[in-house]
Amino acid sequence: QKEVEQDPGPLSVPEGAIVSLNCTYSNSAFQYFMWYRQYSRKGPELLMYTYSSGNKEDGRFTAQVDKSSKYISLFIRDSQPSDSATYLCAMNRGNEKLTFGTGTRLTIIP
Amino acid sequence: DSGVTQTPKHLITATGQRVTLRCSPRSGDLSVYWYQQSLDQGLQFLIQYYNGEERAKGNILERFSAQQFPDLHSELNLSSLELGDSALYFCASSVDPGGNTYEQYFGPGTRLTVT
Numbered sequence: 578q579k580e581v582e583q584d585p586g587p588l589s590v591p592e593g594a595i596v597s598l599n600c601t602y603s604n605s606a607f608q609y610f611m612w613y614r615q616y617s618r619k620g621p622e623l624l625m626y627t628y629s630s631g632n633k634e635d636g637r638f639t640a641q642v643d644k645s646s647k648y649i650s651l652f653i654r655d656s657q658p659s660d661s662a663t664y665l666c667a668m669n670r671g672n673e674k675l676t677f678g679t680g681t682r683l684t685i686i687p
Numbered sequence: 688d689s690g691v692t693q694t695p696k697h698l699i700t701a702t703g704q705r706v707t708l709r710c711s712p713r714s715g716d717l718s719v720y721w722y723q724q725s726l727d728q729g730l731q732f733l734i735q736y737y738n739g740e741e742r743a744k745g746n747i748l749e750r751f752s753a754q755q756f757p758d759l760h761s762e763l764n765l766s767s768l769e770l771g772d773s774a775l776y777f778c779a780s781s782v783d784p785g786g787n788t789y790e791q792y793f794g795p796g797t798r799l800t801v802t
Contacts, residue, residue: 609789609790611790611791613793618775618796618798619795619796620689620691620777620793620794620795620796621730621777621793622689622793623689623790623791623792623793626788626790665730667791669789671789672718672737672742672781672782672789673735673742673743674720674732674735674743674745675720675730675732675779675791677729677730679729680729
């Protein structure tokens, strides 16, 4: 079993829809949670960084962490064609390597 | 722009050769990580340096080595290159001097093609 599970998709939604991306993890020692957006063959771009359970909002993006369920989510409101990319969840215990999900390929249809 | 720079952007070289990839972390970041991403594959952790010292190793081949210099930039050396080493190589940095945040910022990557 992988430490971090993420539905690889692909996921296609119409422009303007709310997108929900999710990951589950098994290692309860993970404390720091990140969401990255990666365009094809580009460097992963950090979207959200959270510590501990709860919600964090930044513009159209909301990250949720539920440590009791070992479940994290990223919501994208008012989705745009430019949001089409692969979204990666990642997590660690602090000053160490990230453990990544496999990534979800998202396409926003104009 | 993440603040992490990598050079070169592209490298094309032959099997058996040696190359050096360079990374400059975000200003003040003490940790540098190297990751490899093969075509349509996930990000594989190679090695981490913290403030000049090797801190952790992942699935890094013996043909690969890295170092972090006093100015905190890092180099990844790949030798005796094989076709299977063709991949994107990313550098990431984290850990502000206060040691209070751990988000990792990635550079644009170096695309290595071994022919």
